[in-house]
Amino acid sequence: MHHFRAPDARRFISASLMIGIAFVIFGASFGVLSVSAGASVAQTCAMSLLVFTGASQMSAVSVLASGGTVASAFGGAVLLSGRNAVYGLAMSPVLKQGSLASRLLGAQWVIDETTAVVSAETDPATRRTAFWISGAILYASWNIGTLLGALVGSSINPSDFGLDSAFPVMFTAMIAPHLRTSTGRKAALFGAVAAVALAPFMPIGLPILVSALGMLFGISPASGEQTVTTDGAP
Amino acid sequence: MSWTFVLALAACAYGLKLLGAVIIGQREMPLVVQRCLLLIPAALLAGLIAKDTFTTGQHYAIDARAAGLAVAVLATWRKLPFVVVIVAGVGTTALIRVFV
Numbered sequence: 001m002h003h004f005r006a007p008d009a010r011r012f013i014s015a016s017l018m019i020g021i022a023f024v025i026f027g028a029s030f031g032v033l034s035v036s037a038g039a040s041v042a043q044t045c046a047m048s049l050l051v052f053t054g055a056s057q058m059s060a061v062s063v064l065a066s067g068g069t070v071a072s073a074f075g076g077a078v079l080l081s082g083r084n085a086v087y088g089l090a091m092s093p094v095l096k097q098g099s100l101a102s103r104l105l106g107a108q109w110v111i112d113e114t115t116a117v118v119s120a121e122t123d124p125a126t127r128r129t130a131f132w133i134s135g136a137i138l139y140a141s142w143n144i145g146t147l148l149g150a151l152v153g154s155s156i157n158p159s160d161f162g163l164d165s166a167f168p169v170m171f172t173a174m175i176a177p178h179l180r181t182s183t184g185r186k187a188a189l190f191g192a193v194a195a196v197a198l199a200p201f202m203p204i205g206l207p208i209l210v211s212a213l214g215m216l217f218g219i220s221p222a223s224g225e226q227t228v229t230t231d232g233a234p
Numbered sequence: 235m236s237w238t239f240v241l242a243l244a245a246c247a248y249g250l251k252l253l254g255a256v257i258i259g260q261r262e263m264p265l266v267v268q269r270c271l272l273l274i275p276a277a278l279l280a281g282l283i284a285k286d287t288f289t290t291g292q293h294y295a296i297d298a299r300a301a302g303l304a305v306a307v308l309a310t311w312r313k314l315p316f317v318v319v320i321v322a323g324v325g326t327t328a329l330i331r332v333f334v
Binding site for chain 2: 018021022026027029032034036037038040042043046047050051052055056058059060062064066067070073074076077078079080081082083084085086087088089091092093095096103106107110120141143159160161162163164165166167168169170171173174176178179183186187188189190191192193194195197199200204207208210211212213214215216217218219221
């Protein structure tokens with residue numbers, strides 16, 4: 001990991017450690033809730049190691065914990081991970097420099113937070129340093145947190161500690177950056193209303209998939225983009 | 235939860251990362267597809283928040299979780315650190331359970 005010895009490595013190490021602290025806590029909460037939803041410690045850790053995209057993992061466990069079908073838990077989790085494909089487009093120049101093996105490993109670390117850290121930089125070499133350092137630290141933090149949570153989760157009742165509100169609380173922190181645009185807010189409003197309004201009438205887990213249809217607000221370009229691209233045409 | 239579920243989810247999640255970062259790379263993905271994919275978290279996370287706070291199974295419920303969410307929304311809106319958001323939100327739910 002020569003990136004840890006790069007000139008501006010220290011800056012990315014401290015920034016990543018700050019996010020890493022949150023990741024340990026998020027991961028631990030996920031670990032507790034995953035085990036109490038019926039997953040084993042090994043399955044819970046395998047999810048964090050192999051899936052490594054927090055919102056999808058939490059979504060899957062949340063739907064299963066409330067009694068939803070496996071299909072709807074799976075569908076929601078996969079839909080949520082679709083955004084990583086878009087982040088990957090932006091990250092591909094960063095990964096292109098390395099060997100195939102490093103690109104295959106790097107792809108696993110393409111998530112919201114590494115994309116955010118890299119996107120704040122412009123110099124290609126600095127971007128690579130930012131990606132590999134934040135990826136390594138966040139991957140470690142998320143998995144350490146998960147293991148700790150999964151071990152503790154086997155011996156406590158989550159709702160005694162208010163941990164049944166941990167998912168909505170963590171989702172609130174995670175959704176904030178997605179509400180900066182008006183289409184984001186419309187999609188969120190649609191998603192929330194659909195999930196609550198349809199709950200009594202549909203099998204558990206299905207309303208969440210209807211919520212996802214809020215993504216269709218993306219079909220028409222946002223007004224800001226339109227003024228850039230239409231070039232004065234009506 | 236089954237191992238099939240864990241491994242299938244891992245394959246799909248990694249496949250989507252690979253699709254963007256390595257397979258498509260700097261070639262084109264239609265803008266409309268990108269916009270829709272990037273809107274999924276707003277729509278789905280809002281749905282999950284609503285479900286996890288206001289329903290239990292197929293029934294509506296307003297309980298200590300709603301208070302925890304209210305505190306978390308406030309803390310997020312005030313741009314407090316993640317750790318504070320989680321501890322304040324979960325702590326509120328726990329305290330209400332103890333005292334009410």
